[in-house]
Amino acid sequence: MIKLPGLIDPHVHFREPGASHKEDWDTGTSAALAGGFTMVLAMPNTKPPIFDAETLDIALNAAKGKARCDYAQYVGAGPDNADVVAALADKAAALKMYLDMTFGQLRLDDMTLWIPHFEKYPKEYPIVAHSESRSMAAAILFAAIYDRPIHIAHISLKEEVLLIRAAKEKGIKVTCEVCPHHLFLTADESPSPALGDREASRSVVEGGLGVRVNGRKEVRPRLSTQSDVDALWENLDVIDCFATDHAPHTAEEKDSDNPPPGFPGLETALPLLLTAVSEERLTINHLLEKMYTNPKNIFHIPDQPETWIEVDETAEYEIKASGQFTRCGWTPFEGWKVKGRVRKVILRGKTAFEGGKILVEPGYGKNIRK
Ligand code: DOR
Ligand code: ZN
16 A cells, blocks of 8 residues: 555646536535545536636635535636636636637637736746647747746647747746546557447448447547657656546537547546556656646646645556546546556545545535635
8 A cells, every 4th residue: 555645637627617517615625635636626627617706706616515625726728808817817727728619618719818817917826728739839929928837738749849849948837737538548549348338330331321430539638649648658747747637528518529628637537647657658757747736837826734645556447437426427537447546535534435435525625726
């Protein structure tokens, strides 16, 4: 058994307000605890999006009543809310900017709309950018021009990790995260039955029923090539955090004609990464750096006293959606064999998870930004 600090996930989507049938603050934070996370930072692309004082209150009220682990809520950058969100910075996890197309309404196409946010958001907090490929390069240029920290969410490409390395070498205040699905899955191979039922895919195509083959694979950024995945592993020293981008959509929605992008990840991240540790692709110190120390420093997360997790690093088992706390009902890693199981989570002196059960009530979780 090994004892680790309570892990921090700087990137989750909990769907409340607006889509609690996918996840809410109760099921999402239960999934977090079961996965070894005692602290989560929740994204603002809900319905309505979290982009001013009123919507921030809606999310924080829901969280206050239902969260079982500690948390903070992001505010989202819109076309004309730079003053409003800057004034809320002390109450928010950080500012999220959507610079590329993805799930939800928040998106800033025009670079003139980026300027006031880079000028005004307080520099002690990072701006977190959903920015892929060339828009990532543009976002890093903005960080250099305005001399402020930027955190690049979910990098997935070789060109991204190489550019971030170069930017760091120049002293630009850029940090980044990578998600387990971009480290363990590629676009062409489908090593999981939940992701790649090739027989079913073929019959859809041959039957002429449409072009949609496998909506479960939809995710933004998309799964990339083996050479991109290899580059992420080879440049792990550039990567500051592992983040799940836990983005639950129901199995039914994923299998529909219009599948939304996103994978659940809170309950599979640590077992997958511990498996990589057991295979010597990673050390436990790297894991701690990227799942605790770095996110804590980047996002100025206070200490959680009397908080730790206990992990059986020798336990081998198969990942199964049926045992998960997330409400979405599936996982892209169904059937994967992993080594490393969370046995116990202690959060602020109380046993929050043990023997597969959540042992703290909704509302036990604390907002760290109050
Ligand atoms: O795949 C994704 N799903 N990427 C995102 O950027 C958003 C997320 C979601 O909210 O579903
Ligand atoms: Zn996300």
